[in-house]
Amino acid sequence: MMRLSPPGYSKFSQATSFDIVYGGGSANVSISCSYLGMKAAHVTRFPDNALGKAATQFLRQHWLSTKHVLYGGKMLGKYFLEKGAVHRPSEVIYEREGSAFSLIEPSMIDWEYVLKDADWFHWTGITPAVSEGTAMCCLEAIKTANRMGVMVSGDINSRKNMWNYGKTMQEVMPELVQKCDIVISSRRGIREMFGLGDLECNFRDSAEALMKTFPRIRKVVGKTRKSLSASHQQIQGKMWNGEEYIKTEMLNITHVIDRVGTGDAFAAGLIYGLMHYEEDIQALSFASAACALKHTVPGDVNMVSLENVISLMEGDTSGKIKR
């Protein structure tokens, strides 16, 4: 998607230009992975025009392989972001309807080819919400990954008001989630999508219920976000891995630069962490640190280096100049 935002803290009513970046859930995750040093590709569909090319070029610039990008359709999905501060919330206007991506059809992607030599496949809950086609593509991908022995993680959070094509998330998500190895979700997500747990139920119990329902899942991961204000957030990772309930230290982001994409940074950090650390607590700490750092990077995408994440994960919150 193309993200268009008024410069600085200007409101839409003041803007005479929009800053442009390209992003969107899964693109953000894969670019984050690239900046951490992993090889990653993004599978999507862009219109076959100069804007679709510019979006592709953005992905390439940020280290992704774009050989699996499809072209067709007429419109690039968009969202407009007005950045808030303190008590003033950021506002987002989506324009996804009719986008090239929303018109994707299952047969369009050769997932065996895409996943050849891949270690990991990640999807987000936005994809199946966009259209029947994207949901089916996502399912195909997950099935192929399962068949080929590729790890599958899903960041399944989804907003009810996104589902406008005739199916509900309750109908679509279970089939996708049951084939996942790792699931990122909030307590609320588990409750709303699968009817597991009630309002009092804590994360651990929700996660446990989810893993019982879908036994393939090996870890359920979440994060606690305290929104003290639009400018001050706190982040803590949590995980149920079937054996223990793990929580990281609360990280305190006192001066938010850009809050968008922080969940994707968390997912990317988790993938990196699970692939590179032996202990779940390390993976989770890595993910939380990556998430916290994204709050300081303008745009959708976490461009911090591996060194930055490790340093914060190891407790250095000083932000001292590196010369």
Added chain:
Amino acid sequence: MMRLSPPGYSKFSQATSFDIVYGGGSANVSISCSYLGMKAAHVTRFPDNALGKAATQFLRQHWLSTKHVLYGGKMLGKYFLEKGAVHRPSEVIYEREGSAFSLIEPSMIDWEYVLKDADWFHWTGITPAVSEGTAMCCLEAIKTANRMGVMVSGDINSRKNMWNYGKTMQEVMPELVQKCDIVISSRRGIREMFGLGDLECNFRDSAEALMKTFPRIRKVVGKTRKSLSASHQQIQGKMWNGEEYIKTEMLNITHVIDRVGTGDAFAAGLIYGLMHYEEDIQALSFASAACALKHTVPGDVNMVSLENVISLMEGDTSGKIKR
């Protein structure tokens, strides 16, 4: 429509921001009229969100009455403009499909209320091309104007590839055009829409044929544009008023700043001219001067003053500093 363009002469592939203005055929005409000192309103439909409001605010800023703007639908029509130079053409990508305007329906507008106290109604050939709804609205408006004795002018030029909703321009345009008092069109437009004239036929003969076919039309107006390059254009107005064939001096725009909206500036100039001058040649000269000056104003809209237009119309091409 929202117009998004990379700054300066940057290409889409280089842009990290887009300059934003709002415009589109008939909006451009009415704003131009306002800058010339006439009271004008624009009738359209915007989404009921912050972007729709920002578009409205743009119209207000540029002196329009927006009391007839409707709100509804989800998307604001857009176009992306990459500005060319010399031999490199400007490129335009439209995103009109599904826009709030395209989903307008005839009953939505109370044209009697809109046209109360109006002297003039102007429409462009883009409107009926967008959707069945916009075409029907346009027809309603014209009929009401006829009934109320309001002058009607139409800038009927239209590109075939715009008509995607199932009707052709040959089917739709005649009913609209026959109710017009003033028609702006090219020779090619007259030939393609109404089958009048052939490739050899000159403007005068085409115009004459059109006026015979649709006897309400009192003047057919056009312009000759010589595109020496994207940076150098020449403009000449021409008119058949049923009695004489009138042509203005060729105006030489040697350093184009923004070529978009120049046709709309011509239309606005023509409306002003016909309302304020006795002689057709004066009206046409005024229109041509307005058109030429628009080439020097960034954005879609002609913001030059009445004094600027009169000065050029009277032959002062020197561009000398006014202190």
Added chain:
Amino acid sequence: MMRLSPPGYSKFSQATSFDIVYGGGSANVSISCSYLGMKAAHVTRFPDNALGKAATQFLRQHWLSTKHVLYGGKMLGKYFLEKGAVHRPSEVIYEREGSAFSLIEPSMIDWEYVLKDADWFHWTGITPAVSEGTAMCCLEAIKTANRMGVMVSGDINSRKNMWNYGKTMQEVMPELVQKCDIVISSRRGIREMFGLGDLECNFRDSAEALMKTFPRIRKVVGKTRKSLSASHQQIQGKMWNGEEYIKTEMLNITHVIDRVGTGDAFAAGLIYGLMHYEEDIQALSFASAACALKHTVPGDVNMVSLENVISLMEGDTSGKIKR
């Protein structure tokens, strides 16, 4: 007034461009009211040149009626703002002398016409400080409003060093204030202008004294501002309505974006609140929330939505993204 400020936190000595907005006490109040959904007009005088027009266009863009703007004189009032941070104060340089507004004369405005159909007239203490003419205009307006039964509110704070035309605020203000229904003032203002209360006197007692002196006044409203630094402010509304002394919760603006115009946002919020809520505490809470939110909006003017204010007024300080 035109406000010119170096971009970001640059100092005057670094600036190669100035960001331009238009504002000034009462313009800010009326625009704020417009964004909250009320119909508002601004009465002022601008030079009859392109800058005066641009100022008018700014007011129109931000929803105001400008039909009562007068044109004449040569100069647009200006102020230059260098934005501070933390311990570094913002610096303001005024250039009001000789402005079109300062040269206004009483007979120029037909207040009966202006106030026809109006529910409320608001003035600020800056207006009578500018010149004898503006003071007389202000008095005329207030008298007319009284006569026509239009509510009058005055934000009477005024800095002694602004009064340079030969009269002191002690001479001018009493006649204006005694005709007000609602007065916004600080304790210091009441003491300095009317000699009511001493240094130890609290807000409630000052307000009570003021209302005894000028019995038309129904409410005296103020706010406590704690300036922890240029980047961190706290705001609390307070009101004496003749019966109770009301105070709102202290709002904590931890990351100030633009501190200018926050008093005007408070006034606009108060007007909205008094017109739409039954309880004074609600009106005051609304005003305080509006004031707090203005600190996060660049420019002089509070462009937040009614929803934003209500949400904060109801206690949601989280600033969570609205999608």
Added chain:
Amino acid sequence: MMRLSPPGYSKFSQATSFDIVYGGGSANVSISCSYLGMKAAHVTRFPDNALGKAATQFLRQHWLSTKHVLYGGKMLGKYFLEKGAVHRPSEVIYEREGSAFSLIEPSMIDWEYVLKDADWFHWTGITPAVSEGTAMCCLEAIKTANRMGVMVSGDINSRKNMWNYGKTMQEVMPELVQKCDIVISSRRGIREMFGLGDLECNFRDSAEALMKTFPRIRKVVGKTRKSLSASHQQIQGKMWNGEEYIKTEMLNITHVIDRVGTGDAFAAGLIYGLMHYEEDIQALSFASAACALKHTVPGDVNMVSLENVISLMEGDTSGKIKR
């Protein structure tokens, strides 16, 4: 003066920021001289605030000595420039009234101290037009220069509508001009100020008449400007030195970047030329080349190098890249 201009070719009605430079006739001349390698100082008066300091810093940045700048008064003189193109004229709005400079008084400047070690004193016709005080200062300076044997040049062009303080240019200018060694003027200037020559009279004859009237004058210098459009200008220098009438080749500036300050660049070039070349034709060619090059430099001031001017003066119009 502070110059404020909308970026690029934007109109005042579109501008959300102004580019800032500092300039004004005689400042431009002295900075130009500095870039050509001469030591120069500028004598003026700025307000004693951050804007006055910023103006001083601008002069220092561009190599001037500012030790003779006075501080006092409240306002910095300003002008607003909207840059035109092709047939659209640039528009300038002056705000000089009440400026620190306009309030200068003769006794404020110790001209003996200023002119110690100076070889040349230059003044422009704007200075005596601003106020009685500036006119008297100018006269004092010229008298002192005469007494100290410092060369005096005056660029005496002046617009009638600038003279608003009660005296006409016909009353003031003769006393100033008669003490000059070098005069830059147009034919029209000579006719209007001194009643010399009529409409048919050519430059040479006007100049001759002027030199007869004021025998101290040794050279009268002018330039022919052909304004083909705001974007295309032609420049030719001309001089009557009492013996011959000299004209340079016409220089063709096909793509104007910034037309303001070109007359000042001419004056600076003339001063440099007369001090460094033996032949008048060389000095005049140098001045014309400097003038032509200024049209390509954004801002008021000619920042081209000595090498640039010499190269164009010697006929290299190719603009080839220097690596």
Added chain:
Amino acid sequence: MMRLSPPGYSKFSQATSFDIVYGGGSANVSISCSYLGMKAAHVTRFPDNALGKAATQFLRQHWLSTKHVLYGGKMLGKYFLEKGAVHRPSEVIYEREGSAFSLIEPSMIDWEYVLKDADWFHWTGITPAVSEGTAMCCLEAIKTANRMGVMVSGDINSRKNMWNYGKTMQEVMPELVQKCDIVISSRRGIREMFGLGDLECNFRDSAEALMKTFPRIRKVVGKTRKSLSASHQQIQGKMWNGEEYIKTEMLNITHVIDRVGTGDAFAAGLIYGLMHYEEDIQALSFASAACALKHTVPGDVNMVSLENVISLMEGDTSGKIKR
């Protein structure tokens, strides 16, 4: 190399920011090839820091393969560009000394691996001028290409003042050039490097002499550039292919946007042309059109599309908007 240039037409002395692009002779050629639809890689060496990565990312963004980029050394080569206009020349300041690229050593690149599956190898005369190491690398590459049957083209123009490492171009170039299939050079280049032809000798004769001396060369290609001014250039391609002397129409670039990299665009166009057209005149026309179009694209690199080039090559100089 990193290119740093003041925005617009600002001079170095005015700049408070620099626009950044990455480029340099051979990078420009390969990116141009990519935009024309060919697969291309760039071989170079960047410092192993964030700037080296940013340079790599720029290449990726513009479609290049960067798998052959080496990392090491400390400094990224740079050049500063001040853009001229009309008679004012652009000025370039190089900072190549000590760059990561200049410290490259022959053994660092495995040319067999690089050239596997390649059809074409292109080098420019700048490379052997930078250092002994780059010259040796270049020679290695050419030898390997010869051995592997890969076509070799060299744009051998070189400025004498670039050769500072102890060898002259007369010593180094012959060995490189004799192994080329296609040579791009000026008459002057042939004369200075190889002592072939004299000042009167025309291009055709120089080219013929060169091909006699180095029989492997199959075509010698050049262009005539007329620099009417920095803002107006004319371009004509010319070629001696051993049998005929071919010249294209002169293309007239009346409004130059960015003149840098136009030679590289020519080279890229030539490579494309020779690979895709049967007739040399077609290839040369394609190259000339590509070169002309580059003058309208900001930055070092020709980002125009294949369609743009073909359209101009086929004679459409109108620059008409593409909708």
Added chain:
Amino acid sequence: MMRLSPPGYSKFSQATSFDIVYGGGSANVSISCSYLGMKAAHVTRFPDNALGKAATQFLRQHWLSTKHVLYGGKMLGKYFLEKGAVHRPSEVIYEREGSAFSLIEPSMIDWEYVLKDADWFHWTGITPAVSEGTAMCCLEAIKTANRMGVMVSGDINSRKNMWNYGKTMQEVMPELVQKCDIVISSRRGIREMFGLGDLECNFRDSAEALMKTFPRIRKVVGKTRKSLSASHQQIQGKMWNGEEYIKTEMLNITHVIDRVGTGDAFAAGLIYGLMHYEEDIQALSFASAACALKHTVPGDVNMVSLENVISLMEGDTSGKIKR
């Protein structure tokens, strides 16, 4: 040095432009002194090209005398700064090698001439680290200052990894430091350079040891910086003057705008303080306040006014608007 930084909080990988300022340790100190009202000059060496001139112009703009700037060499020293936030550190890339300054040689500067009429000479620990030449120049300067009775202060902090020219700081620094009157250093600096004190040793004892070793030193000054994050710093000044150990209040910079150059602002504040206050505690408080304020000014240089510093030094941390 030229400082190049991506706008706002952008990362190098996102930047399409760099903001440019000029600075570097001792330049920052002298400019700071100028803004506090002292006359200051900076002695350095710039390349004799447009960039060297632009650097000079920057110094002049910020009030320095540049008459002792030398020209020669080819490259201007540079550093690239990516500004961090919260947990994300700022990153600095230096490019000093081969700079004009690094190639300075002792005989190049006539220190007697430079120091004539000077009251104070200040140097920083970076200078002797750059090259043998800069170290020798520095020594010469200090010796001359000693001989001429000019006070000498040195901010001797230095990073080990800066010393690349063959000498260690342990070899070079003692000779320089022993001739200083005032030394600014951290505890670590004293330990590493002179082997005085161990890890447990506190500032006071280290300072005492240093003064025993080098009896000329009269005061050793340092500051405690607490880096709560890149966006939140705390600063406290400390001094051992041979008699008492003095510490200031901790200043709390809650919203850092630009952390670079804050040490230099401290040094400048110290120089001002020692020259204008009788009590060391006042001088130290002044230095700390200056240092704290620099954190709020973009760029390398402290541009706050004397009034700002005094106000904070006297305890006003409110940052209230100055009108």
